[in-house]
Amino acid sequence: MYVGIDVGTSVVKAAAFDAEGRQLAAEARPVGLSLHGGVVEQDMEEVYAAVVGVLGALTAAVAEPVEFAGLTGQGDGVWLVDAEGRPVRAAASWMDGRAHELVDRWLADGTFETVFRRTGSAMFPGCPGPLLAWLDRHEPKALDTARAALYCKDVVFQRLTGAGPATDVSDASMPFLDPRTRTYDDRVVELLGLTHRRGLLAPVSDPVATAGARGEGLPAGTRIANGPYDLPACALGAGVTSPGDGLLIVGTCLAGLVATTELDLTGEPAGLYISTDRPGHWLRAMPAMVGTAALDWVLSTTGVRHDEVDxxxxxxxxxxHGVRVLPYFAPSGERAPFVEPRLRAELTGVSLESTRGDLIRATCEGIGYAARHCLEAAGLTGSLAVCGGGTRSPAWMRLLADVLGRPLRVVEGEVGARGAVLAAAERFGAGLDARAWTRPTAVVEPDPERAAVYTAGYAEHLEQLAGARARARA
Incomplete structure (x- = not known):
């Protein structure tokens, strides 16, 4: 049995797989988010307790010895820990918006673009650079107390194993890692005013760190590999490794990823280049801030259940019927395929004749248009896989195929956990058959007539978006 652990933003999951990649069982626990005034935080102890809980339930449900475990989780944010790996304060989430004024300033003075030209990272308020700079200004004692500023999965790895603080090249990619040297760019640290906090950046393990479990959730001595984080883990779990092929993750975050061997730091700064376990191979990532979270908000507001969507x-x-939704609901605005910290969602074309169905379809279409924008900007030329919670809706998958105008290779199940196991297998030399592990569960073809309608709709979406961006800057 191989175990994959995926520490998500709202749900912590663990899945067990056999040697052929069949998912034997999965366990999940929800975790909370604290949202107030643009500040989005998480309780690290609650997150870790959920990890231990799902692992305990999973190993109890499947009475097989664990060969090894792979760990992945949400990226970005700042998870401050002391020398023992205990929380210094609540984790600042990747959804946090408190540092937007810093990002605005760096956009205006050229720092933002300079960082992108050096690292391929387009900073946004919830990434470690702005958050650490904000904390340095407003909560310096927290940084004084901290031993390391980690990412989510790194905190869990340290607690599960007792290993020292460390991260991997994928998490370190935003915003401090030079994608060519795979080491921190100290000039970027200096540009963000954080040279005196340089010691908080965790050592980068390349390849990913491994250690034995201490006995919480997993049997003592179980081998665990730390990384990559959830976006590249999902790419591995969906079999997206050949240049030009892409992945669309329809989850809390809507992310478009394209595998590439070319590093192009020209053009509009947006998204990031995620370093992978193979030097010279990157994922051009356009992770929009909000995916299914936008639909969840509309469903909650209209009183519609998830099982009514189809x-x-x-x-x-x-x-x-003319209803349109610009799905930019995040408190920190948008980060891909452009950065606009003050952008907000818009709902237009509504009248007394509009129905709940119109609102739901317009939201799903708006998310589809945002996905198309991300994938085009990321340079998609090959096949496209899709995974995430949105795949549970067959009607939404058909709509997405039509909006994107291309077939979708649907990969269901715990794709991030699956990718974490495959990454661990590579690290441990296990020789698992990646092709068998990443077979799609379905292929959804677009309808030519509907695709033509959506091509015109996409052009209108871009026009409306341009106006919204102009208003956000006014």
């Missing part, structure tokens, strides 16, 4: 989508034609 039926409502069937009631309304493409175009949603």
């Amino acid at each position: 039926g409502l989508l069937a009631e309304t034609p493409p175009g949603a």
